[in-house]
Amino acid sequence: MTFEPTCAAVADLIEAIAAGELPPDAAITAHLSACAACRAALDRARRLDQLLRDRVAPAAPPQFTSRTMQRIRRARWRREQVIDWVFNTAMIAAALLVATGVWIALRNTGLSSIGRDVLEVFTSGMAATAQKVTPSLPLYAGATGLLAVALGLWWWASDAAL
Amino acid sequence: MEPVHERELVARCRREEPGAFEELVDHFKHLVFALIARTIADRSRAEDVAQEVFLRVHRGLPYFRGEARLSTWIYRIVVNVCSQERTVDHARGAATNVSLDDPDSRVRAPSTVDRRFTDLELRDRLEKAIQQLPSQYRILIAGHYLQGLQYEDLADAMNLPLGTVKTQLHRAKRRLRELLEGELR
Numbered sequence: 001m002t003f004e005p006t007c008a009a010v011a012d013l014i015e016a017i018a019a020g021e022l023p024p025d026a027a028i029t030a031h032l033s034a035c036a037a038c039r040a041a042l043d044r045a046r047r048l049d050q051l052l053r054d055r056v057a058p059a060a061p062p063q064f065t066s067r068t069m070q071r072i073r074r075a076r077w078r079r080e081q082v083i084d085w086v087f088n089t090a091m092i093a094a095a096l097l098v099a100t101g102v103w104i105a106l107r108n109t110g111l112s113s114i115g116r117d118v119l120e121v122f123t124s125g126m127a128a129t130a131q132k133v134t135p136s137l138p139l140y141a142g143a144t145g146l147l148a149v150a151l152g153l154w155w156w157a158s159d160a161a162l
Numbered sequence: 163m164e165p166v167h168e169r170e171l172v173a174r175c176r177r178e179e180p181g182a183f184e185e186l187v188d189h190f191k192h193l194v195f196a197l198i199a200r201t202i203a204d205r206s207r208a209e210d211v212a213q214e215v216f217l218r219v220h221r222g223l224p225y226f227r228g229e230a231r232l233s234t235w236i237y238r239i240v241v242n243v244c245s246q247e248r249t250v251d252h253a254r255g256a257a258t259n260v261s262l263d264d265p266d267s268r269v270r271a272p273s274t275v276d277r278r279f280t281d282l283e284l285r286d287r288l289e290k291a292i293q294q295l296p297s298q299y300r301i302l303i304a305g306h307y308l309q310g311l312q313y314e315d316l317a318d319a320m321n322l323p324l325g326t327v328k329t330q331l332h333r334a335k336r337r338l339r340e341l342l343e344g345e346l347r
Contacts, residue, residue: 015332015339041339044346048339051288051346052307060195061209065187068213072183072220 005031010038018045168232175223183223187216190236193308197237200304201244203293215243230318237311237319241301284345291341299334306331 010031016022024032032039061067106112133140171189174182194215199208218239226235292300301320305311317327339346 011336015335016328019335021328044339044343045335047346048288048335048342051285052303052335055200055285055288055307057192057196057308058199058205058208060191060212064191064195064209064212065184067209068187068191068216069184071213072217075217075221 007031007035007038010035011041014038014041014045018042018049169228172223172226172228172232183220186219190233191216193233193311194236194240196308197240197301197304198244200292200308201297201300202247203289207247211243211247215239218243231315234315234318237305237315238321241319244301245297284342287342287345288338291338294341295334295337299330299337302327302331303334303338 005027010028013022013024013028017024017028032042106115171182171186175186191212195208195212198212198215199205202208202211215236219236222239226232230238292303295303298320302316305316305319306313313324313327316322317324320327322330
């Protein structure tokens with residue numbers, strides 16, 4: 001006794017047979033030659049398979065690569081902007097925290113008065129130094145100029161030697 | 163592209179060598195675009211989505227471990243982006259389904275029209291029928307009939323067993339056959 005497939009069973013295999021993935025066995029071949037509906041379905045499946053194979057593969061537009069690269073650069077620039085902003089904000093926040101911490105520490109330990117004294121000594125010392133140095137400023141400027149000329153000549157000579 | 167060349171290209175992209183990523187885009191653009199353009203009917207949106215794919219490839223390349231082939235990994239991104247695009251469409255309420263019963267697109271009797279015209283019309287109907295399929299089926303149909311894409315690539319890209327890919331593809335084609343019933347002669 002041979003197995004006789006039903007139309008429903010054959011219908012499940014039509015696509016695989018049409019695509020050439022499943023060679024029909026003797027029972028299915030016999031059913032297909034006897035059943036006009038299943039044969040027509042197989043013909044339609046084959047036609048559909050061919051239509052799908054013949055479908056044109058759309059090519060990417062000519063400027064696709066350059067437009068994509070532009071978009072990538074823009075996205076990267078935006079990402080870097082965000083990173084920069086986060087970094088700068090974090091740095092400002094950290095600096096503020098450190099300054100506040102130092103200020104609180106100075107206030108609580110009484111070191112702030114010492115700080116003021118140190119600042120006074122520093123500013124008065126700077127003023128005295130400035131008074132002493134002012135008369136000799138032209139001399140210092142001349143010496144700096146000469147040094148700059150000498151360095152320039154040396155750089156030019158070494159560059160020319162190469 | 164040979165696996166050796168793929169690895170080399172990935173390494174060059176990671177080192178940010180000038181022109182390396184451009185080379186990658188140039189190599190895969192037609193396949194990626196064809197796959198997307200067959201899934202999304204609107205050309206300008208298809209290009210936008212294809213660019214998004216390469217943007218994600220660029221972003222993800224430093225984390226690409228090389229366990230799968232580069233091409234498979236890119237197809238996976240295409241599948242994800244296309245699925246998301248479909249979700250966005252639904253959220254926007256866009257009318258992406260085109261009725262096959264549109265009176266303007268109804269096929270006339272083949273005996274009275276030029277065969278070439280009938281073929282063109284049939285192709286148009288086929289495109290409309292494909293647009294009616296669920297997105298998973300559309301991607302499968304688009305991918306399976308593209309040169310260079312094997313069942314295995316599709317299975318890897320879609321994270322599905324090989325058997326499931328084959329079954330779903332057959333179901334998709336059966337659905338198409340049903341949608342085009344009476345027109346496939």
